[in-house]
Amino acid sequence: MTRLRTRLRYQRYSAVLRNRFFLVGATLVGLGILWIVVTGYLAHKQAQELATRIRQVKVLITQGHVEDARKLGADIPRMAARVDHLTSGPAWWIGAHVPFFGAPLDSARVTTAVISDIGRHAVPDLLAVAGDIDPARLRVNGHTVRLGPLAKAAPALADADRVLGAAVRRLAGGGTWLPVLDVGRAGFRAQVDQVRGYVDAAARVARIFPTMLGQQGTQKYFIALQNEAELRGTGGLPGAFAIASVTDGSVRFERFSSDTVLLPGKTQLIDTGLHFGPQFDALYQASQPTRLYVTSNLSPDFGTAARIWAAMWQKVSGDHVNGVIAVDPTAMSYFLGVTGPAVLPGYSTPLTSDNVVSLTERDEYALFPDNAARKKFLVSVVKVVSTKMISGAGSPLGLLQAASRAATEQRLLVWHENPTVEKALRETNYAGALPPPTSDRPFSGMIVNNAAAGKLDYYLNRSIGYARTGCGSRRDVVVTITLTNNAPASGLPPYVTTRLDHDKPKNVRPGDNRALVDYFATPDSRLQSVTLDGRTSVASAHQYLGHSVFRIDTELPRGGTRTIVLHLDEPARSGTPRIWRQPGVTPLGVDVFDQKCG
8 A cells, every 4th residue: 555655656746747847848948949039030130230331341442441441340250250159059059950940040050150250250351451452552553563462462362262162162052941041041152152253363363463464573475366257266366466574563565566477478387396185186287276377276275375376476586475365356345445445546536445346357358458458457456455455544443344354255365384373364264274074064165166267257146055954874965056147248348258268169159158166065975966957967076175076067158047956965964054155256145954953
């Protein structure tokens, strides 16, 4: 009987304890949830205040009020640390580790930790050097740039770039069951990535510009104008050029010349002694690009053309250049849009952002029937634009933005012989470098080389469609290339329409054109079939710089459209397809469909 009473008392006592434990647990959970809600709200408000403060600082820097920006930004590290602190307590840690339901809390904690890192490290670094890298302060005059402040700012910019890069990587993924949170995190990541792009560019400039602009010794550059009325792999036919030297940030143009000095006689070629391997030879060597200036840039890889141009100039002049720059008339239009018009001596019409493209790639052939006079005119164009750019006209920031736009469109390309500098350049659009075969993104690139030796590509419209379907280790790809020849039936000078291809059809008309189309695909792609205007056709298969290349030689009748469709089997690479945009008079039309898998 005693045992029974003891057991009953124990059961009642245990029930009371369980109820109390349950009550205490429920209370703690409730308090934890309340704590998360309150601190989450406070963190959200603090993050909004921080974002507003950063925007205000950015405006002040843009307006040139650097010291005011630093004063206003002095509190940013404390504000950022508070955002992280509000979401880093025990309740947040426990909540974030609850399966499924804790995913939004974990995502929020990651976001606030990133905000803290950016506010405590990247922002102070950027504020510390904001005045040093202001383009207006760096420019002494039109032709001289201060290099000391750039070199001084390089470490802080590199640190900020590292922090922002890590932030972008941490913010990737993180999908939860709460869409509004995912959208906010994705939007924040996009903003950070955009800022990181600017900081990365500034860090790279600070790292390599002192070398490129002659801080350790004079640097010389060969600067070529490309004419896209006759397409080449890197853009257009190389023509007039300049030689510039830079010493301790000060630019001086030594020479402006037509391409005549680089064009051989009937029996003489320029033997550069350069060799780029059997794959290059298979694609291009029949046109002797290492010995002929006019065919030297058939490859889309600018570094190849640059080395050829540098070697040709040294062979002809005995003068060594450290770097090579290519620019086209569209890039010139961007610069003239900042500096204002340039005056052409002997011509009534000034050179403007509106007329430089049509004047140099279309009108010149009607204005100057004499070839020597036309070449002299092009030299004048290169000279007055170059002189205008170093005259001090236009804002330094505007010129940098024009250069960035031109590089993004591959209309401004730069190569340097210094391996460290060139490695940094090849990570940017300025290098005009094909992506390495190890890239994790699929690749699609249409390269057109004019095969008729006329100037009809001014009237050429190009477009490419890339459609990737199927899922698995390999995927189905259909590439549709459209080329439309809009040359007029009459009124064009003979220099524009005359064809020099020896195997042209007998019935060609003025305005008919010819294109050598090279399609650069993802490495290890296999061609299944190819059609031209709906009829089965053929393409020669090659390998170059790790890419699969398929070549189609096609006539482009005046007023007609040719459609090439390639059906390929490609390795299934992650990431969005990268489309190579060969510059032309008119931009390349692009249409992409990429079926999502998984």
